[in-house]
Amino acid sequence: MSTTEAKPEATETPEGRxxxxxxxTDAEAGAKEFPSSTSRKYSYFEPRKRKASVYEDVTVDVxxxxxxxxxxxxxxxxxxxxxxxxxxxxxxxxSDWHKFLDPNEEWEQTxxxxxxxxxxxxxxxxxxxxxxxxxxxxxxxxxxxVEQHVGAWAHAEHGLGLYVYTPAQRDGPTNMINNAxxxxxxxxxxxxxxxxxxxxxxxxxxxxFDGQAHMATWQTDPVWAGVREMVENITATxxxxxxxxxxxxxxxxxxxxxxxxxxxxxxxxxxxxxxxPTVIGGGEADAAREQRGAxxxxxxxxxxxxxxPANVALLxxxxxxxxxxxxxxxxxxxxxxxxxxxxxxxxxxxxxxAQARFxxxxxxxxxxxxxxx
Amino acid sequence: MSRASITKAHEKIQELSWDPTFVTPVEKYxxxxxxxxxxKKDPLKQVLRSYFxxxxxxxxxxxxxxxxxxxxxxxxxxxxRWMEWQKLxxxxxxxxxxxxxxxxxxxxxxxxNPELHNGxxxxxxxxxxxxxxxxxxxxxxxxxxxxxAGFDITEKAFSNCYAGTIGRQFGEGFITGxxxxxxxxxxxxxAETAFTNVLFVAMPxxxxxxxxxxxxxxxxSVQSDESRHIxxxxxxxxxxxxxxxxxxxxxxxxxxxxxxxxxxxxxxxGTFIEYGTKDxxxxxxxxAEMWRKWIYDDYYRSYLLPLEKYGLTIPHDLVxxxxxxxxxxxxxxxxxxxxxxxxxxNFWRIDGMDDTDFEWFEHxxxxxYDKYGVWWERYTEMSKxxxxxxxxxxxxxxxxxxPHRCWSCMVPCLIREDTVMDEVDGQVRTYCxxxxxxxxxxxxxxxxxxxxxPSMGRLTGKRExxxxxxxxxxxxxxxxxxxxxDDGKTTIPQPHLDLDPDKMWxxxxxxxxxxxxxxxxxxxxxxxxxxxxxxxxxxGGPGGRPAREPIAAD
Numbered sequence: 001m002s003t004t005e006a007k008p009e010a011t012e013t014p015e016g017r018x019x020x021x022x023x024x025t026d027a028e029a030g031a032k033e034f035p036s037s038t039s040r041k042y043s044y045f046e047p048r049k050r051k052a053s054v055y056e057d058v059t060v061d062v063x064x065x066x067x068x069x070x071x072x073x074x075x076x077x078x079x080x081x082x083x084x085x086x087x088x089x090x091x092x093x094x095s096d097w098h099k100f101l102d103p104n105e106e107w108e109q110t111x112x113x114x115x116x117x118x119x120x121x122x123x124x125x126x127x128x129x130x131x132x133x134x135x136x137x138x139x140x141x142x143x144x145x146v147e148q149h150v151g152a153w154a155h156a157e158h159g160l161g162l163y164v165y166t167p168a169q170r171d172g173p174t175n176m177i178n179n180a181x182x183x184x185x186x187x188x189x190x191x192x193x194x195x196x197x198x199x200x201x202x203x204x205x206x207x208x209f210d211g212q213a214h215m216a217t218w219q220t221d222p223v224w225a226g227v228r229e230m231v232e233n234i235t236a237t238x239x240x241x242x243x244x245x246x247x248x249x250x251x252x253x254x255x256x257x258x259x260x261x262x263x264x265x266x267x268x269x270x271x272x273x274x275x276x277p278t279v280i281g282g283g284e285a286d287a288a289r290e291q292r293g294a295x296x297x298x299x300x301x302x303x304x305x306x307x308x309p310a311n312v313a314l315l316x317x318x319x320x321x322x323x324x325x326x327x328x329x330x331x332x333x334x335x336x337x338x339x340x341x342x343x344x345x346x347x348x349x350x351x352x353x354a355q356a357r358f359x360x361x362x363x364x365x366x367x368x369x370x371x372x373x
Numbered sequence: 374m375s376r377a378s379i380t381k382a383h384e385k386i387q388e389l390s391w392d393p394t395f396v397t398p399v400e401k402y403x404x405x406x407x408x409x410x411x412x413k414k415d416p417l418k419q420v421l422r423s424y425f426x427x428x429x430x431x432x433x434x435x436x437x438x439x440x441x442x443x444x445x446x447x448x449x450x451x452x453x454r455w456m457e458w459q460k461l462x463x464x465x466x467x468x469x470x471x472x473x474x475x476x477x478x479x480x481x482x483x484x485x486n487p488e489l490h491n492g493x494x495x496x497x498x499x500x501x502x503x504x505x506x507x508x509x510x511x512x513x514x515x516x517x518x519x520x521x522a523g524f525d526i527t528e529k530a531f532s533n534c535y536a537g538t539i540g541r542q543f544g545e546g547f548i549t550g551x552x553x554x555x556x557x558x559x560x561x562x563x564a565e566t567a568f569t570n571v572l573f574v575a576m577p578x579x580x581x582x583x584x585x586x587x588x589x590x591x592x593x594s595v596q597s598d599e600s601r602h603i604x605x606x607x608x609x610x611x612x613x614x615x616x617x618x619x620x621x622x623x624x625x626x627x628x629x630x631x632x633x634x635x636x637x638x639x640x641x642x643g644t645f646i647e648y649g650t651k652d653x654x655x656x657x658x659x660x661a662e663m664w665r666k667w668i669y670d671d672y673y674r675s676y677l678l679p680l681e682k683y684g685l686t687i688p689h690d691l692v693x694x695x696x697x698x699x700x701x702x703x704x705x706x707x708x709x710x711x712x713x714x715x716x717x718x719n720f721w722r723i724d725g726m727d728d729t730d731f732e733w734f735e736h737x738x739x740x741x742y743d744k745y746g747v748w749w750e751r752y753t754e755m756s757k758x759x760x761x762x763x764x765x766x767x768x769x770x771x772x773x774x775x776p777h778r779c780w781s782c783m784v785p786c787l788i789r790e791d792t793v794m795d796e797v798d799g800q801v802r803t804y805c806x807x808x809x810x811x812x813x814x815x816x817x818x819x820x821x822x823x824x825x826x827p828s829m830g831r832l833t834g835k836r837e838x839x840x841x842x843x844x845x846x847x848x849x850x851x852x853x854x855x856x857x858x859d860d861g862k863t864t865i866p867q868p869h870l871d872l873d874p875d876k877m878w879x880x881x882x883x884x885x886x887x888x889x890x891x892x893x894x895x896x897x898x899x900x901x902x903x904x905x906x907x908x909x910x911x912x913g914g915p916g917g918r919p920a921r922e923p924i925a926a927d
Binding site: 123 | 381382385386388389390391393394395396397398399401402403420421422425426428429432436446448449450451452453456467468471474475476477478479481482490491494497498501502504505506508509512515516517518519520521522525526527528529531532533538541542545546548549550581582583584651652654656657783819827828829830831832833834835836838841855858859860862863865872873874877
């Protein structure tokens with residue numbers, strides 16, 4: 001019996017009630033066999049594995065492309081005639097931008113689960129430390145480092161999140177690239193807020209903690225001038241891929257990891273501080289996710305059969321342009337290593353680790369490490 | 374977090390911004406608006422520490438409902454008539470959502486107010502949430518609804534169907550052109566503040582009445598984010614109003630954005646709600662009644678009109694004409710009829726209207742039957758696959774003249790008497806209304822009322838869908854679009870809901886009919902013949918009837 005011939009069995013509606021009536025329609029999968037009755041997968045893209053992941057299903061082709069299924073072209077243009085998501089908005093070229101799938105597979109559910117988990121982790125750590133009176137045992141000089149320099153770092157994260165990754169997510173040629181950049185922006189913004197709200201907690205809980213010191217440190221302390229200059233320079237870059245490269249593969253290893261992993265995470269505990277590494281660790285994990293995405297994207301581009309050599313040449317140029325800035329920023333931070341009483345780690349040791357990681361990432365991609373970096 | 378601690382936290386995060394000293398910020402997206410720095414506040418005090426757990430909780434509720442729907446066999450109660458239209462709606466809507474995310478940097482770059490930047494960045498990730506959660510809902514429909522065909526090709530179909538292109542401007546309009554026109558006036562001030570009411574509140578209500586409680590679950594979760602977005606937009610328009618130089622641009626953009634949103638959203642959502650439902654209780658609000666409450670009263674009277682105290686001229690004429698089109702000119706009915714006329718070119722099935730529907734329409738829209746009833750009776754008759762019977766699209770007995778398409782909103786010129794024809798940029802174009810003619814010829818130009826508007830966008834692309842297949846056989850078109858089921862011959866679109874394979878139309882049934890472009894044909898006429906043809910066209914309708922009386926000589 002066909003659906004149209006079926007007699008719906010509706011319930012009676014009680015007098016005085018005016019509501020829609022449930023009807024048995026039997027419109028569930030498998031109720032009938034007919035052409036395409038089992039066609040239950042998105043069929044317009046090739047999944048990476050045999051079966052598409054949820055991430056692929058909810059991300060691929062949501063942003064149309066003239067090179068794929070878009071029939072009538074983009075229907076609005078900017079004043080200069082460019083429209084949609086112009087591939088010319090980066091100097092890099094790809095035979096198929098759609099090959100990039102975010103290795104972190106970020107979509108709605110993962111974004112909020114991961115971020116909430118870090119929020120809870122940070123808040124629980126601060127609450128536990130506060131209850132245990134652990135802030136009272138901090139070395140005074142370490143307190144100054146946290147109020148000035150850890151506070152200053154929040155600005156760098158904020159700048160990269162709001163004025164680098166956020167605009168970059170408008171520009172990429174595919175939904176997979178742009179969603180990954182959106183999530184990166186969110187990570188940075190959350191991390192910046194985590195740090196500054198941690199600063200607020202410490203202002204309330206630590207005697208003599210100057211909650212405003214981070215602003216002057218970021219804006220006027222020569223130690224931070226290089227970091228601020230590089231961050232501002234990345235914000236003023238038009239090419240979204242260059243912004244991604246400069247942030248994830250130059251700034252992060254040479255400056256971000258230098259300060260976060262190879263300084264704060266290493267020395268906090270011996271100064272009685274187990275909370276700051278927790279807060280920093282959340283951002284560090286996020287930055288590692290972004291780097292994973294960046295490595296995958298740039299690997300596809302340097303291995304592109306048609307454009308690989310040209311892409312490598314341009315990435316070499318970008319590395320030569322950004323690495324000296326990152327090196328300058330890193331070296332200007334050196335005095336911070338001298339501001340703590342327990343000198344278990346030399347700046348040069350930290351820098352060597354950062355530099356080794358920077359070089360190895362570039363080397364894996366076939367990009368030259370600029371001289372001196 | 375308590376309200377007091379949110380306020381304190383929100384004040385604290387303002388310390389994160391600074392004025393760059395090493396560089397001048399690059400202008401990625403131009404605007405002709407001017408903004409002075411102003412300490413405009415974010416009244417909702419958005420902080421990520423409280424935002425993420427809140428959204429996670431909302432997600433948990435959504436995913437819990439999804440599990441419940443599957444375990445509770447919700448699809449035994451959903452109406453196929455309703456679900457089929459979801460193939461179109463859910464093909465379109467994730468793109469506007471993700472476009473809204475992409476639009477945020479346009480607003481951030483244009484408005485010098487770091488406090489608002491923070492709120493706009495949170496909106497960005499909201500929109501990623503909305504896009505992917507809606508794609509996931511569609512995935513669930515594909516997996517559990519009786520007929521997955523159409524859901525399975527969803528984003529491809531969105532990219533190549535004429536209806537997808539109409540919907541696409543509700544998305545492309547957010548991300549392209551003047552940054553404030555796009556990301557604030559079109560997206561936030563009009564689309565989100567006015568039309569999400571019918572998109573995300575009226576639509577889910579109707580879904581529930583048709584046995585689907587997942588659409589309400591997902592879309593109410595989405596709608597609960599919109600108040601923050603509305604707040605972002607309102608703060609920006611107040612900043613824009615502070616500068617007298619923006620007044621003309623604000624008035625231009627309100628006119629464009631209002632009219633385009635009305636043309637696109639009312640066409641689509643009006644059709645889904647009025648023609649996709651099986652709930653014909655007389656007490657149920659019609660789309661026109663919902664529109665009057667939620668758009669006219671709640672938006673126009675409560676939101677737009679108060680802006681007049683800032684000296685802004687509100688497009689009263691366009692608001693009234695929108696209502697006139699919905700109530701007196703049958704805009705929604707004409708659109709539903711057009712979708713159904715062109716059923717072979719859809720990627721969903723369309724159920725015919727029956728006596729119960731007729732009675733409801735006549736009750737809600739007196740005079741409906743005289744205009745549309747007979748055509749729907751023919752639709753049902755012509756939906757039956759008879760030997761040699763033409764689809765209604767090409768059936769002379771349908772008494773329907775295939776319409777010209779509007780160059781601006783891309784909905785056809787269905788209210789025939791309002792059709793405007795003009796030669797623009799060296800091409801004869803048709804427009805559904807004076808409002809759409811103005812959009813192309815006045816608003817989207819590098820000069821407006823004597824002032825240069827170098828940042829304003831342009832209308833571009835192949836705007837008449839029929840041009841793409843002018844002169845091609847209908848079966849070939851359907852095959853090229855990919856709207857064919859897995860047996861290689863039965864079409865995804867059907868003019869009825871009967872899934873008996875013997876009663877389903879195939880490519881063979883559509884062979885021998887040639888698709889034609891009204892615009893190509895119009896441009897091929899001499900100026901005199903063109904004018905005569907257009908005069909006749911304007912005398913046609915309602916219900917797409919061709920004009921019958923002889924043409925009067927001018």
